[in-house]
Amino acid sequence: TAGITQAPTSQILAAGRSMTLRCTQDMRHNAMYWYRQDLGLGLRLIHYSNTAGTTGKGEVPDGYSVSRANTDDFPLTLASAVPSQTSVYFCASSLTADNTGELFFGEGSRLTVL
Amino acid sequence: GQNIDQPTEMTATEGAIVQINCTYQTSGFNGLFWYQQHAGEAPTFLSYNVLDGLEEKGRFSSFLSRSKGYSYLLLKELQMKDSASYLCAVRDSNYQLIWGAGTKLIIKP
Numbered sequence: 001t002a003g004i005t006q007a008p009t010s011q012i013l014a015a016g017r018s019m020t021l022r023c024t025q026d027m028r029h030n031a032m033y034w035y036r037q038d039l040g041l042g043l044r045l046i047h048y049s050n051t052a053g054t055t056g057k058g059e060v061p062d063g064y065s066v067s068r069a070n071t072d073d074f075p076l077t078l079a080s081a082v083p084s085q086t087s088v089y090f091c092a093s094s095l096t097a098d099n100t101g102e103l104f105f106g107e108g109s110r111l112t113v114l
Numbered sequence: 115g116q117n118i119d120q121p122t123e124m125t126a127t128e129g130a131i132v133q134i135n136c137t138y139q140t141s142g143f144n145g146l147f148w149y150q151q152h153a154g155e156a157p158t159f160l161s162y163n164v165l166d167g168l169e170e171k172g173r174f175s176s177f178l179s180r181s182k183g184y185s186y187l188l189l190k191e192l193q194m195k196d197s198a199s200y201l202c203a204v205r206d207s208n209y210q211l212i213w214g215a216g217t218k219l220i221i222k223p
Contacts, residue, residue: 040122040215041215042118042201042203042212042213042214042215042216043157043201043203043211043213044213045210045211090156090157098209102147102159102162103149103157103159103211104159105156105157105158106156107155107156108154108155108156
């Protein structure tokens with residue numbers, strides 16, 4: 001079972017360029033999340049989606065946008081990348097929207113903005 | 115503000131026992147999670163506590179005291195593969211997860 005697949009695994013991006021991180025899950029989970037992980041900090045929620053067709057802002061949404069056109073896909077877009085967006089990005093999903101269950105994480109996308 | 119505190123790094127010996135503490139101050143409480151994250155990999159679920167007491171799962175146990183805002187993860191019979199970061203996360207009254215920065219556990223032979 002694939003679980004959650006993220007692409008690309010890593011990317012170097014010039015500041016000012018746009019980038020979409022892809023996330024696909026095959027577990028038919030209702031809720032999906034995008035986190036960033038930076039050294040010395042806990043995982044920080046960027047955006048989330050409780051169900052297909054809906055999205056919400058997390059703790060650090062500025063500079064990022066998401067869409068949830070269907071259950072399986074939850075892409076994260078950086079419209080104009082800045083160096084402070086250098087991070088490891090994790091997509092995650094859970095069966096229910098109220099976080100009553102565990103999160104399943106993708107393998108992460110390491111993004112470097114120069 | 116909301117805060118999760120964990121030690122940054124711990125070192126233990128193979129075969130021994132180690133306890134990783136987590137203290138929290140959050141807006142409400144609806145459960146506490148522990149995740150394991152090996153270097154360069156995704157976090158994976160270890161345990162969940164919502165009531166006070168000890169939850170045991172093989173070599174790993176997790177304890178919760180809601181009145182003290184405190185949890186610990188106990189790892190027994192340590193193996194080299196247990197070298198990883200251990201993340202504590204609390205679900206607040208809005209059902210949002212608040213994450214600690216993680217504890218890097220180094221196992222020495």
